[in-house]
Amino acid sequence: MTHLVEWDAPSRRRTEEDWEPPSRRVGRMLGELMLTAGLVLVLFAAYATYGKAWRIESEQNALAGELDRSWAASAGRPVEGQPMARIHIPKLGRQWAVVEGVSQADLRKGPGHYPRTAQPGQIGNVAIAGHRISSVFWDVDRLDRGDVIVAETRTGWFVYRVVRQRLVLPRQVEVIAPSPGRPGEAPRKAMLTLTTCNPKFQNWQRLVVHAELVREQAKSRGRPAELKGHP
Amino acid sequence: MRSTSNGRMRSARRRVGWLSTLGLVQLLAGGLATVGAMATVSAPAPTVREVTGGSLTWAVAERLGAGDHVEVTLSGGAERDREGVFRFPAAGGAYDPETGTGTVTYGGSVTVVRDHKGVVIANPVVVIDGADSTLRAEVGTPGPTPTAAPAPTGAGETPPAGAVPMVTPTENASGVPVPGASDADGKPLTELARLSVVKDTADVRGQAVTWTAVPATATEASAGALAGLLGDDEALTPVTIALTYDQEPALGAGEGLLTSGSPTPSGSSTPSPSSSPCTSGSPSASVGATPSAGSSPSADPTPSPCVSPSSTVSHSPSPSPSATCPTSAPTTSAGPSASASPSASASPSASADPSVSATPSSSQALSAVTGGANVVLVHARTMTESPSPSASPSASTSPSASPSPSPLGTTSGCPTTSSSPSPSASGSPSPSPSGSSSPSSSPTPRKTVTQHTTLPAVNTGDDDTLAKTGDGYVIPLMTLGIGLIAGGGITLRASRRTVYLRDDL
Numbered sequence: 062m063t064h065l066v067e068w069d070a071p072s073r074r075r076t077e078e079d080w081e082p083p084s085r086r087v088g089r090m091l092g093e094l095m096l097t098a099g100l101v102l103v104l105f106a107a108y109a110t111y112g113k114a115w116r117i118e119s120e121q122n123a124l125a126g127e128l129d130r131s132w133a134a135s136a137g138r139p140v141e142g143q144p145m146a147r148i149h150i151p152k153l154g155r156q157w158a159v160v161e162g163v164s165q166a167d168l169r170k171g172p173g174h175y176p177r178t179a180q181p182g183q184i185g186n187v188a189i190a191g192h193r194i195s196s197v198f199w200d201v202d203r204l205d206r207g208d209v210i211v212a213e214t215r216t217g218w219f220v221y222r223v224v225r226q227r228l229v230l231p232r233q234v235e236v237i238a239p240s241p242g243r244p245g246e247a248p249r250k251a252m253l254t255l256t257t258c259n260p261k262f263q264n265w266q267r268l269v270v271h272a273e274l275v276r277e278q279a280k281s282r283g284r285p286a287e288l289k290g291h292p
Numbered sequence: 293m294r295s296t297s298n299g300r301m302r303s304a305r306r307r308v309g310w311l312s313t314l315g316l317v318q319l320l321a322g323g324l325a326t327v328g329a330m331a332t333v334s335a336p337a338p339t340v341r342e343v344t345g346g347s348l349t350w351a352v353a354e355r356l357g358a359g360d361h362v363e364v365t366l367s368g369g370a371e372r373d374r375e376g377v378f379r380f381p382a383a384g385g386a387y388d389p390e391t392g393t394g395t396v397t398y399g400g401s402v403t404v405v406r407d408h409k410g411v412v413i414a415n416p417v418v419v420i421d422g423a424d425s426t427l428r429a430e431v432g433t434p435g436p437t438p439t440a441a442p443a444p445t446g447a448g449e450t451p452p453a454g455a456v457p458m459v460t461p462t463e464n465a466s467g468v469p470v471p472g473a474s475d476a477d478g479k480p481l482t483e484l485a486r487l488s489v490v491k492d493t494a495d496v497r498g499q500a501v502t503w504t505a506v507p508a509t510a511t512e513a514s515a516g517a518l519a520g521l522l523g524d525d526e527a528l529t530p531v532t533i534a535l536t537y538d539q540e541p542a543l544g545a546g547e548g549l550l551t552s553g554s555p556t557p558s559g560s561s562t563p564s565p566s567s568s569p570c571t572s573g574s575p576s577a578s579v580g581a582t583p584s585a586g587s588s589p590s591a592d593p594t595p596s597p598c599v600s601p602s603s604t605v606s607h608s609p610s611p612s613p614s615a616t617c618p619t620s621a622p623t624t625s626a627g628p629s630a631s632a633s634p635s636a637s638a639s640p641s642a643s644a645d646p647s648v649s650a651t652p653s654s655s656q657a658l659s660a661v662t663g664g665a666n667v668v669l670v671h672a673r674t675m676t677e678s679p680s681p682s683a684s685p686s687a688s689t690s691p692s693a694s695p696s697p698s699p700l701g702t703t704s705g706c707p708t709t710s711s712s713p714s715p716s717a718s719g720s721p722s723p724s725p726s727g728s729s730s731p732s733s734s735p736t737p738r739k740t741v742t743q744h745t746t747l748p749a750v751n752t753g754d755d756d757t758l759a760k761t762g763d764g765y766v767i768p769l770m771t772l773g774i775g776l777i778a779g780g781g782i783t784l785r786a787s788r789r790t791v792y793l794r795d796d797l
Contacts, residue, residue: 085787092783099776106769163759173759190759198761231757258762262770267758 110262113169114196120170121196124158132215142167145174146181147213148189148253151291153200163190172197172255175237179251181212182219182277186252188237193268198257201270202226209287210253210272218285221253221272228259229267236269250274339390346382346500346535348398348416350427350508352518353528363405365434368414370400378402380416387420387501387537392491394420396535403434410434411518417481418489418533425489427508427531428481431517484514485528499537505530 128144139145141162149156163173172191179185191198204210204223212219229236237254238244251274259268278285366372371379380398387394401414416429485508495502508528510518 081789085789088783088787089789092780092785092787095776095780095783097780099773099778099780102769102773102776104773106766106773109763109766109769165760168759168761175759190761193762229758231760234756234758237758256758256761258760262762262766264760264762264764267761269758 110194113192114194117169117171117192117194118196121158124160124170128158139174141176142170145214148172149211149213149288149291150201150204150209151211151288152204152208154291156292157191157197159189168192178237178254179239179248181214181253182217182251182274184251185239185248186237186241186254187212188254188256190256193258193261193264198255198268199261201255201257202259202268204270210255210270211285211288212253215280217280218278218288219251219253219274220276220278220285220287221251222275223270223272225271227269227271229269231265231267233267236267236271241271340386340388340394341499341537341540343382343385343387343394343396343535344538346396346398346502346533348380348382348396348418348427349377349532349534350380350416351377351529352402352404352413363403365403365405366400367403368400370402372402378413382535383415385417385535387535389496389499389501389537392420392422392489392494394535396420396533401430405434409519413484416484418487418531420489420533422490423488425487425506426483427485427487428483430480431482431484431514482513482517483511484517485509485531486511487531487533489533499539500534501537502532502534504532506533 124144125147128147131144139161141164142160144158145161146159147156148159157171159172159174160167160170161174161176163175167173168190172189175188175190178188181187191201193199193201204226206223206225208223210221210223212221227236235242235244237256238246239248240246240250241252241254253272253274255270255272257268258264259266276285364372366378369381371381373379380400380402383397383399385394385396387396396418398416398418401412403410403412410433412430412432412434414430414432416427419426419428487506487508489503489506493503495504508531510528514528
């Protein structure tokens with residue numbers, strides 16, 4: 062018996078020192094869980110934007126070579142998921158290989174060309190969608206009237222100048238109609254339309270940039286002057 | 293909406309694919325059996341082979357369907373993939389692997405209406421002769437009511453009679469390997485393009501030969517015929533030609549590897565002792581019917597009376613080990629598959645089939661084709677109930693029903709089991725009393741189903757919304773995450789461990 066008491070004394074003191082209300086223990090556990098979950102969420106959100114941007118960047122590198130090869134081989138019609146043209150925006154110092162198609166898989170590679178819309182240079186509306194992330198159409202909103210967008214195809218350069226920028230809702234597909242804003246009407250001008258999400262990091266609006274063809278130049282005559290100094 | 297229609301399309305295509313493979317197998321088996329049987333008699337071995345499968349893949353023009361008002365109607369086994377490339381299944385023909393020449397007939401027809409101008413391209417024929425190769429087809433204008441028939445969303449299988457007014461399948465019996473002899477009969481063939489199909493550039497795998505992306509040069513004839521489709525200086529797109537030829541040389545090299553379109557009364561229930569590896573040991577002779585069917589690439593413009601109600605319930609428990617199938621999958625046709633039209637797949641005119649009903653005899657067909665180690669028994673007894681040929685005029689509109697858009701592409705399609713009602717159809721113009729069914733057991737009234745699929749001109753990404761170019765969840769996720777981190781920090785801080793002694797409390 063005494064034996065037990067001797068044993069008891071120090072241990073009891075320890076428990077007395079360590080004692081705390083159970084709610085505190087629970088609170089600590091909860092706090093740690095919340096911290097962890099919060100970190101995971103933030104990291105995932107960061108990946109969803111920057112990781113995707115980074116992946117698109119590497120896809121674009123591959124696509125650029127692919128596009129050059131296919132142009133050299135004079136491949137035929139554009140195939141969904143394959144690059145079909147290139148667009149340059151000197152003001153933003155950017156260029157992208159545009160893939161055919163605007164499914165999520167297509168847009169993971171870079172800007173995508175709405176399949177039913179015109180080809181660069183044609184009368185009609187070349188509609189191109191791109192993610193609003195840093196490696197794609199992040200700061201397309203900086204484009205003002207008169208800024209140059211150059212579309213490059215196998216055969217030529219097509220210089221467009223921005224004429225308008227608008228914010229629309231996702232269902233306003235008339236902006237990519239052959240005659241933008243006037244669906245059903247026969248097009249008379251050669252337009253190019255960029256669509257991306259707005260505001261940044263969100264997607265409940267679409268930012269739309271309309272540009273109009275001002276001139277075109279055959280590939281054989283070299284790069285257009287508008288691209289001077291552009292990579 | 294898109295997804296469902298996609299799904300429907302996919303399933304339909306899968307069904308067609310299955311059937312076509314099945315048909316290919318059976319045609320191959322049948323052809324081999326016959327050829328083998330004949331080969332024992334005929335001494336000289338010609339090098340010309342019968343074409344048993346393959347496909348012609350062609351988008352026609354680069355921006356076909358770039359406009360808004362393009363409507364495409366497919367029939368007779370022609371298909372269209374997501375990129376708008378048409379695919380015509382092989383219907384017959386001959387190919388000489390030694391010399392690399394031949395004539396391949398493909399089935400199916402495609403109607404494209406663009407801005408009220410329509411063109412029908414049906415039953416293309418490729419004459420393979422090196423640099424002088426040509427692509428021909430029946431080119432016409434759609435019937436009086438081009439859009440009337442199956443136009444809107446009528447995907448799936450609608451067998452409307454007379455839906456496609458203009459489908460006049462070529463009866464092109466020219467299996468003649470002699471190049472250039474293709475435009476022998478049927479509707480006049482228009483030379484759509486000049487090709488350069490050289491033997492050396494072919495991708496040969498076994499008995500499958502493929503030329504990929506052969507540049508097509510327009511001809512004057514095609515410029516006129518396709519004027520409704522092509523814009524100014526719009527070029528033709530490259531053509532991909534795939535064919536699978538028979539293992540054994542066809543008999544009667546020049547003239548007859550494909551017998552005439554009229555089905556010959558062929559070996560009814562009598563098991564033909566064929567020496568070919570495929571059907572060896574299989575009592576289901578029947579096969580004779582099939583190769584002949586292969587010849588007529590397509591039936592006949594008029595909805596031919598297809599004897600449908602031949603409810604053949606075959607009951608033959610004998611397995612036929614077919615040695616020909618390179619892949620060892622058994623072919624079994626079960627259920628309501630109109631598998632009896634093995635020929636149908638490879639050669640659209642399954643003329644052999646309807647004839648079955650002519651003989652009221654219950655022929656015991658052996659339906660199991662086994663490959664490799666697998667043995668599948670299918671019990672089948674063919675009980676033909678309708679003794680009269682051409683009993684029920686089945687509304688087969690597209691005579692060249694052969695659905696073989698062979699999904700295998702170029703490989704010889706041996707295996708597979710089909711249990712689905714085949715869209716293949718077949719109107720044999722003349723019912724021939726060829727009794728015993730094809731090697732497959734087709735129990736059930738066979739249906740003549742023509743597939744009409746109207747697809748949107750070009751598959752679009754999103755019609756009703758602009759492309760989704762951002763993730764809506766990023767901001768909420770970010771907010772939640774930051775909130776959780778802050779809350780967790782506060783909670784931790786509040787419940788931090790401190791030393792309390794009981795006495796303090």
